[in-house]
Amino acid sequence: MSPLKISWKNLWSKPLNAGLNILLIAFGTAILTILLLASSQVSEKLENNAKDIDLVVGAKGSPLQLVLSSIYYIDFPTGNIPLKEARTLMSSPFVKMAVPLALGDNYNGLRIVGTDSNFVKLYKLNTSEGKMWAGDFEATIGADVAKTQNLKIGDTFNGAHGLSGSRDVHEHHPYKVVGILAPQGNVTDNLILTNISSVWKMHDEEHDHDEHDHEEHEHHEHDHDEDKELTSILIQYRSPMSVAIFPRMVNETTNMQAASPAQESTRLFSLIGVGVDTLQWFAVLIMLIAAISVFVNLYNSLKERSYDLAIMRTLGASRTKLFVIVIAEGIMLTLAGTLIGLALGHFALELIGSYQESGQARLSGMVLLSDEIYLFAAGLSIGIFASIIPAIQAYRSDISRILSKN
Known part of the structure; x- marks a missing residue:
């Protein structure tokens, strides 16, 4: 044996x-x-989600919450920031690239993110089908969104107010899927991307949907830019010198706050x-x-x-x-x-x-x-x-x- x-x-x-x-x-x-x-x-x-982002600028509050909501989309934003002030910051000589974000809606718990073409550059996005969003209420969706929600090009869906839940649905304006992103292996796989004016219009019409006709809203977008708000801005620095000057400038001279993803992630990880x-x-x-x-x-x-x-x-x-x-x-x-x-x-x-x-x-x-x-x-x-x-x-x-x- x-x-x-x-x-x-x-x-x-x-x-x-x-x-x-x-x-x-x-x-x-x-x-x-x-x-x-x-x-x-x-x-x-x-690391994957924050690797090319030097700074997040948003409303004052918890810097960790700002980073979690704007880069990882797993918390509520700290509030909104005025578009006028955001534009001034975005055109600062310290900034190489700025990506505006307008959050506030979801579809079955998946975030709808209003942004611009810089977001595509920042995350180096490509579509596997269709195209990137361009007009109002056009949406390009992440690979996982398409899979889990069974959405394809040409489908429409209605967003709901808030970052989760579907009680307060915006029924007057469905989004139309115009593109599906190739799998990126990062946060964008689970996002629904559209332009910022879609998010603004959605909420403008929430307030005065009954009093105004739809035609008037075609010129509505630029009527009161002063009142418009963004949720946050993702920033890439132009030079190493910006690291020392720019965040302090934002925190001390504006009503906004600047949070470093690297610092906050390290803090989170140590916790x-x-x-x-x-x-x-x-x-x-x-x-x-x-x-x-x-x-x-x-x-x-x-x-x-x-x-x-x-x-x-x-x-x-x-x-x-x-x-x-x-x-x-x-x-x-x-x-x-x-x-x-x-x-x-x-x-x-x-x-x-x-x-x-x-x-x-x-x-x-x-x-x-x-x-x-x-x-x-x-x-x-x-x-x-x-x-x-x-x-x-x-x-x-x-x-x-x-x-x-x-």
Whole structure:
């Protein structure tokens, strides 16, 4: 009989012990897998979505909220800023490129973003079908929007007021899908893009829809530009000198605030990091308990089986064969636990992702990371370390002494 078969039979002669050890290892590995996958996805999303944006300018309030709402679209904006003041900033010599944003509506929880062609340049967008939006109430939609909402070129849909929910629907002006973006792997996959005047008209008509005829609204757009507002502006600096001067100028001389995506993302990540570290130590502790449990299990089982092992030796089994049998038991236990834990981690994260409301921050368990090999190696190491002392004992056992005792 091969050493592996013997190890397998030994393990399952006490299924409760083996099951408990596998469960402990699986639980620790699953927590570490979830943390590894989630933190790498969050940091990748933070980097991908903010990589070419130096600054966000918006209404005064929480800088983190401003960044979350204008770059990641996962929070409410801090308010609106007057168009007149925004234009002055956008034409500043410190600014290389400015992207205006007008938020406020959604379609089934997906953000409708009023913006201009600079948004296309900033995110290097391409369409897989159709064209970029041009006229009023034309919409170019992200790849995921088309997929989840089953929208195609030529379809129309109605936006609803607010950033989620569909109670207050704008029924008087449907948007028409004129283009579908190629998958970008960033936040734009989940956005509906249109021009700013569509967003303005939608809300202008909300106020005076009953009193005015539609024809009057054709000239309505530029009648009172003074009253128009934007939600925020995404800015790229012209030179490194802008970093020192421009944000301070905005914060001190205007009613607006400037927030740095890089700084706010770092702050956000350090806040998340505290929780991640705590959970990581918790998982490592479980793995440590699992290692001790495997060790105790093998040590006790070896004491009970010393007579059987001695008989095996007299029947011609070498010391090395006994050593291999015990080591194999430890490795089998931890390998089974590690593989179950990895699968469990992926499944749990996919489940968590399916319950997340925001498409922008959705986590997926359907991702394989090269770093997971380290978790696999850690499981293997636990098996070897936990079984090395019992294996050495089996190797060194004195046959004549054991047989004479019995």
